[in-house]
């Protein structure tokens with residue numbers, strides 16, 4: 001049962017906070033079982049303690065033996081250093097999870113003691129409101145019980161998809177980075193609304209409700225986005241005019257390129273870090 005487990009976030013930035021918020025909102029794990037640690041930023045730790053009532057610790061003071069699940073949540077460039085530090089301290093039954101873009105389970109395994117259970121996770125910041133689309137893939141030595149427990153934890157933050165590791169890059173391009181594309185779209189819709197004199201707070205709410213409605217339609221419908229789009233589009237109507245402008249300005253292509261570029265960057269991060277030596 002994940003409820004009884006102690007979880008340590010190594011790295012206490014935006015993604016760790018979004019996950020902590022989601023876990024606590026769902027009441028799946030008590031705040032006293034969550035520890036967030038970082039290297040230097042004590043103000044950040046104080047903020048997390050005060051906001052979420054969790055424990056925090058500077059990295060060098062973390063009590064490693066009390067942890068059941070580590071979740072690495074620093075930047076990918078700091079992964080090797082962090083894993084090497086963990087290597088001397090981690091026990092065989094402890095599971096090491098990571099939300100780092102581009103960091104493979106093989107990379108994690110190479111930097112940890114042999115047979116260490118590892119899990120690669122790709123959440124998104126909507127974990128904060130329990131609406132993440134999260135992917136999960138396990139390392140070679142991870143027991144199914146551990147996978148199911150971590151899956152249970154992640155389900156407290158949204159929907160979870162068990163995928164093959166070779167799909168992690170494209171998943172990252174779609175769902176890890178995905179919220180940013182929608183925010184970007186919303187920024188532009190908001191700009192267009194306010195330029196026509198609409199109140200910015202009002203237009204923001206209208207855009208958010210429109211996006212939420214479209215997402216719910218997709219989830220509740222047998223039809224795909226193409227058919228649903230056609231239902232909105234009256235011949236010679238407003239939507240046809242809007243879609244033509246999108247198409248003429250490269251809208252569809254731009255969206256596909258955004259996903260592909262993010263996926264490519266995830267692969268590149270893996271390649272850039274592939275030759276980092278195991279340092280201990």
Ligand SMILES: NC(=O)C1=CN([C@@H]2O[C@H](COP(=O)(O)OP(=O)(O)OC[C@H]3O[C@@H](n4cnc5c(N)ncnc54)[C@H](O)[C@@H]3O)[C@@H](O)[C@H]2O)C=CC1
Nearest residue numbers: 011012013014015038039073074075076078099100101123
């Ligand atoms: N922000 C997002 O939407 C998503 C981020 N991720 C992944 O999450 C990771 C963190 O991203 P953010 O939270 O956005 O970054 P961030 O910059 O907000 O947070 C990183 C944190 O790690 C700490 N840190 C750095 N080196 C450390 C070390 N060696 N030991 C302990 N703590 C250390 C920093 O002090 C900071 O608190 C990245 O690897 C990213 O790929 C994954 C999915 C979505």
Ligand SMILES: O=C(O)[C@@H]1CCC=N1
Nearest residue numbers: 100101172176177178
């Ligand atoms: O931008 C990034 O690299 C991270 C990974 C997915 C979302 N944010």
